[in-house]
Amino acid sequence: MRENVQEFRRFQGMARGFRWAIMPLFFLIAWEVAAVVINNQFILPRLESVAMVLATPFSPILGSGSLVENAIDSLQRVIVGFTVGALLAVPIGVAMGRWRIVEELVDPLVQIFRPIPPLAWVPLALAWFKIGLASMVFIIAIGSFFPVLLNTLDGVRSVKRTWIEAAMTLGATERQILSRVVLPGALPTIWTGMRVGFGIAWMCVVAAEMMPGTNSGLGYLILYAYNFSQVQVIIAGMIVIGVIGLGIDTALRRFEERWFRWRELER
Amino acid sequence: MKKLKVDHVSKSFQNENGEDVKALSDVTLEVEEGEFICILGPSGCGKTTLLRIIAGLEKPTGGDVLVDGEPVDGPTPRLGMIFQDYSLYPWRRVLDNIAFGLEIAGVEKATRAATARKYLELVGLKDFADAFPYELSGGMRQRVAVARALAIEPAVVLMDEPFGALDAQTRNAMQRELLDIWEKTKKTVLFVTHSVDEAVFLADRIVVLTTRPGRIREVVDVNEPRPRDRTCDGCAALRRYVLGLIDEGRPDR
Numbered sequence A: 001m002r003e004n005v006q007e008f009r010r011f012q013g014m015a016r017g018f019r020w021a022i023m024p025l026f027f028l029i030a031w032e033v034a035a036v037v038i039n040n041q042f043i044l045p046r047l048e049s050v051a052m053v054l055a056t057p058f059s060p061i062l063g064s065g066s067l068v069e070n071a072i073d074s075l076q077r078v079i080v081g082f083t084v085g086a087l088l089a090v091p092i093g094v095a096m097g098r099w100r101i102v103e104e105l106v107d108p109l110v111q112i113f114r115p116i117p118p119l120a121w122v123p124l125a126l127a128w129f130k131i132g133l134a135s136m137v138f139i140i141a142i143g144s145f146f147p148v149l150l151n152t153l154d155g156v157r158s159v160k161r162t163w164i165e166a167a168m169t170l171g172a173t174e175r176q177i178l179s180r181v182v183l184p185g186a187l188p189t190i191w192t193g194m195r196v197g198f199g200i201a202w203m204c205v206v207a208a209e210m211m212p213g214t215n216s217g218l219g220y221l222i223l224y225a226y227n228f229s230q231v232q233v234i235i236a237g238m239i240v241i242g243v244i245g246l247g248i249d250t251a252l253r254r255f256e257e258r259w260f261r262w263r264e265l266e267r
Numbered sequence B: 001m002k003k004l005k006v007d008h009v010s011k012s013f014q015n016e017n018g019e020d021v022k023a024l025s026d027v028t029l030e031v032e033e034g035e036f037i038c039i040l041g042p043s044g045c046g047k048t049t050l051l052r053i054i055a056g057l058e059k060p061t062g063g064d065v066l067v068d069g070e071p072v073d074g075p076t077p078r079l080g081m082i083f084q085d086y087s088l089y090p091w092r093r094v095l096d097n098i099a100f101g102l103e104i105a106g107v108e109k110a111t112r113a114a115t116a117r118k119y120l121e122l123v124g125l126k127d128f129a130d131a132f133p134y135e136l137s138g139g140m141r142q143r144v145a146v147a148r149a150l151a152i153e154p155a156v157v158l159m160d161e162p163f164g165a166l167d168a169q170t171r172n173a174m175q176r177e178l179l180d181i182w183e184k185t186k187k188t189v190l191f192v193t194h195s196v197d198e199a200v201f202l203a204d205r206i207v208v209l210t211t212r213p214g215r216i217r218e219v220v221d222v223n224e225p226r227p228r229d230r231t232c233d234g235c236a237a238l239r240r241y242v243l244g245l246i247d248e249g250r251p252d253r
């Protein structure tokens, strides 16, 4: 009897551990049922045909590169674009947060440009840089610039005044205050901005790859598959996009939990 | 030469409406090397302001501050400040917090670690070198702040109600430890407090300020021998006297 109770408890514990899987599983079943009912692979392919595409990530799809090749292209673009955006945003944000005059001068520009969605820059990017890496990097950089900038500004403002004053009484120069107090103090918030910025950059790259004239990348692949009515490829590509985005965000968050724990634990 | 000279210092702030609000009025004070001075006064009388002016963090509206005869015109490592809220760097381990000032001064890594360890031991936290500030209690953090300020060997140590947030027991223990450290290092200390008990236990001289605008009401010599007994008759009499000074300083009396 007692053993049974224990057994049941253990089962309960396990069940709780798998609770997160309930809704995704339900979703997959609903999909499969819907696909069977609709019975039209050009509208909703069945699970198996999508799984088949995902199971062969290295084989070329309709002569336009494999899933992996296209994913690598997209990743390269997003990394270059994000790096450019963040490298511009962090110093500007620190300067704005630290010196009143810089903020007063730069803030109006930020207010004007921030509401323009990154994708609204596409035509201008094409006009300036033609089709290719440069215009994609431009759009991705703009997409990641603002979240990183605003969080950096926030982070620098949240640096306690006494942290800075303590450094001053210990003889720190303005440079040392920036590098040893302001930056490390603001870093957790800057990091949050980078996570948000990278998420937006990843959305931008997929959209940018749908610009006319592009011939690689996950965004390109799914649009190309649409032209051939290969819905299972579209969905497989979307899944890859989602998984990569989730993977990167998780990695960045792990890092954050590990290195910036002081922010939560500080009392 | 006097170690520290506060020469006719006054300070006004502008309030929201642009009117001048006087916080300090004509404060003059001379401190000998190695003296332990307590600055005592009711809340809002300008104690923190006075300390910040001495530390060079705030410009006086009038008057000068001189350390070893040289005017103070900005924060300097000759004046160590210990803030009321500890202001440790939460991303640095305890030892790296203490070594911060040495790092700033460009002291080589091995030397500054050794020096930091020495001060860590002095404040009795040897086992916490690798802890982060959030792992420490309030009293322990305050000790780290003391060690950080002392590690760069300032000529004068300024402390702003350092034990204000501690419970009575910890507070008493910290006071004894501070005196211990003071006797070992022979620093000149300016210690702000609003506790008469604390001032009588710690100080060579107590500077009693009036309510706002703060001015010096009286400087009281404490001639009780050290180590002091909090309950001795001399201390009780002094406490009574100083309390009287503070009460008289109130406008409603």
Ligand SMILES: Nc1ncnc2c1ncn2[C@@H]1O[C@H](COP(=O)(O)OP(=O)(O)OP(=O)(O)O)[C@@H](O)[C@H]1O
Binding pocket: B013, B014, B015, B021, B022, B023, B041, B042, B043, B044, B045, B046, B047, B048, B049, B050, B194, B212
């Ligand atoms: N930056 C400032 N701007 C305007 N007024 C100020 C400023 N700093 C201090 N004051 C005013 O000066 C007076 C003295 O303040 P201060 O902080 O020095 O008092 P205190 O004696 O340290 O008080 P407490 O014991 O509560 O810490 C207060 O009335 C305060 O409102």
Ligand SMILES: [Mg+2]
Binding pocket: B047, B048, B049, B160
């Ligand atoms: Mg104060």
